[in-house]
Amino acid sequence: MDIGANLKAIRKSRGLSQRELAKRAGVTNSTISMIEKNSVSPSVSSLKKVLSGIPMSLVEFFSADIAEADTAPVVYRQEDLLEIGSDDVSMKVVGKAFPNRALSVLSEIYPPNTNSGDDMLQHDGEESGIVIEGRLELTVGDDVFVLEAGDSYYFDSNRPHRFANPFEETCRIFSATTPANF
DSSP: HHHHHHHHHHHHHTTOOOOHHHHTTSSSSHHHHHHHSSSOOHHHHHHHHHTTTOOOOOHHHHHHGGGGGGOOOSOOOGGGSSSOOOOOOOOETTTTTTTTSSOOHHHHHHHTTTSSSOOOBBBSSSEEEEEEEEEEEEEEEEEEEEEEEEEEEEEETTTOEEEOOOOSSOOOEEEESSSSOO
């Protein structure tokens, strides 16, 4: 893999200048330039630091094949969805093979008496979803909302939040978050 070319392609696809990426990652402009020109071979920790400014994990970076972005799948069959849920909650990522995703799209299933965990979630970005089936208890900050099929939500993910289904029927949600942190 050409690390320099890959970094440059990813940086440009995210609309970042070398200067902006350097600022976000806490490195010098020349560091970004030298890596992209393959003048230096960054250590794993250096590359991880640079990628934090995108943000992107090392796994995503090394699995991203920018040259094949035009050949990325358009359709993802049910069996192609990546399961990332835990316990009884199912969370399936749509488009796991799409290079440099800017958006996480999830199909979520909360059986009766399940939730997203005891702790409130909080992360950068925005979050939105629509209840497809059943009911959902959504907590954002100090507010608790009960959503029914057809209801939707949209909020700043920096606000503490939690999803729960304390009801007797299964709840199905279609949701999206930015940036692609799933």
